[in-house]
Amino acid sequence: MADAKVIPFDEDRPRRRAPRMVRAVSAPEPAVEPVEEPPAAVPERAPAGGGWERRIAGGLAFLRRRVTGEYEVDEFGYDKELTDQVLMSLMRPLFDKYFRVEVKGIENIPKEGGALIVANHSGTLPLDGLMLQVAVHDHHPAQRHLRLLAADLVFMLPVVNELARKAGHTLACAEDAQRLLEAGELVGVMPEGFKGIGKPFGDRYKLQRFGRGGFVSTALRAGTPIVPCSIVGAEEIYPMVGNAKTLARLLGIPYFPITPTFPWLGPLGAVPLPTKWTIQFGEPIATAGYAAEAAEDPMLMFNLTDQVREQIQHTLYKLLVQRRSVFF
Numbered sequence: 001m002a003d004a005k006v007i008p009f010d011e012d013r014p015r016r017r018a019p020r021m022v023r024a025v026s027a028p029e030p031a032v033e034p035v036e037e038p039p040a041a042v043p044e045r046a047p048a049g050g051g052w053e054r055r056i057a058g059g060l061a062f063l064r065r066r067v068t069g070e071y072e073v074d075e076f077g078y079d080k081e082l083t084d085q086v087l088m089s090l091m092r093p094l095f096d097k098y099f100r101v102e103v104k105g106i107e108n109i110p111k112e113g114g115a116l117i118v119a120n121h122s123g124t125l126p127l128d129g130l131m132l133q134v135a136v137h138d139h140h141p142a143q144r145h146l147r148l149l150a151a152d153l154v155f156m157l158p159v160v161n162e163l164a165r166k167a168g169h170t171l172a173c174a175e176d177a178q179r180l181l182e183a184g185e186l187v188g189v190m191p192e193g194f195k196g197i198g199k200p201f202g203d204r205y206k207l208q209r210f211g212r213g214g215f216v217s218t219a220l221r222a223g224t225p226i227v228p229c230s231i232v233g234a235e236e237i238y239p240m241v242g243n244a245k246t247l248a249r250l251l252g253i254p255y256f257p258i259t260p261t262f263p264w265l266g267p268l269g270a271v272p273l274p275t276k277w278t279i280q281f282g283e284p285i286a287t288a289g290y291a292a293e294a295a296e297d298p299m300l301m302f303n304l305t306d307q308v309r310e311q312i313q314h315t316l317y318k319l320l321v322q323r324r325s326v327f328f
Helices: 046-068 080-098 127-139 152-156 158-166 174-182 214-222 245-251 266-270 292-296 298-322
Strands: 005-007 072-074 102-104 115-119 146-150 186-189 226-232 278-281
Touching: 046 080, 080 127, 080 158, 115 127, 115 174, 115 214, 115 298, 127 146, 127 186, 127 226, 127 278, 146 174, 152 158, 174 186, 174 214, 214 226, 214 292, 214 298, 226 298, 278 298, 292 298
Parallel strands: 005 072, 102 278, 115 186, 115 226, 146 186
Antiparallel strands: 226 278
């Protein structure tokens, strides 16, 4: 298979020209009015057939581009075409049918330009990050793409590493995040990390420590707003009632979850429970008005980090009070 063309991230990609519309001009007919064809002349099933033909043609063209390498990835490995046509299509049934995610406050995400979306993290496996990507892409009027910052472990796993890169994930470091933000991208971060997704079921919806405020410093340097995001429903997909720490150390992973179904039911125990989710984006917190040296002020970073954390926690409690059931 041929290699894809790598496009430098800061380089503007050439836009395809729209096909020029050519108007057919007929000879003038002074005495005769034009007569429209009756609707019955068009076969009823033509639109459906044409739709399927277009889909098949599009699929074949997609496969040809993958084989010949006529597709683009940026310097982080992000493959927009593969994400839109394949990865999003695989995640969308989970989003729409299985977890039935309700999205609120999508208007708080800017229509263009960089922004840092900060969300709570939970669920034993990081499905919440994937659902967050679908929420932004499918519900934002501009169909924006969310570039998630992921932990080192993600890029150490053979297959997961490639898929994460293709989907736009990058290493959770300040340098990469700042470059993405300054390039006008939406960047997603879940500061709780493994402490969030690996916490016991008894601590559900209680936010863990947000680190040292590195995400705030990055947003201040880039001058981009911070959008708090609260996710309800992910905590219950794998109720973690225990942690086999010795086994986790042997496997080199942060935790080894024990749930009511895993590992007792084997692979079947890895199927998440079909909980009802809500993702709410809060009002953005502006950072553009701060001086350049503000990113080095530890007190300011602490205050802004605490503000973001409190806004997410307060929204979580509000959503929990409003929901009727874990599954409905």
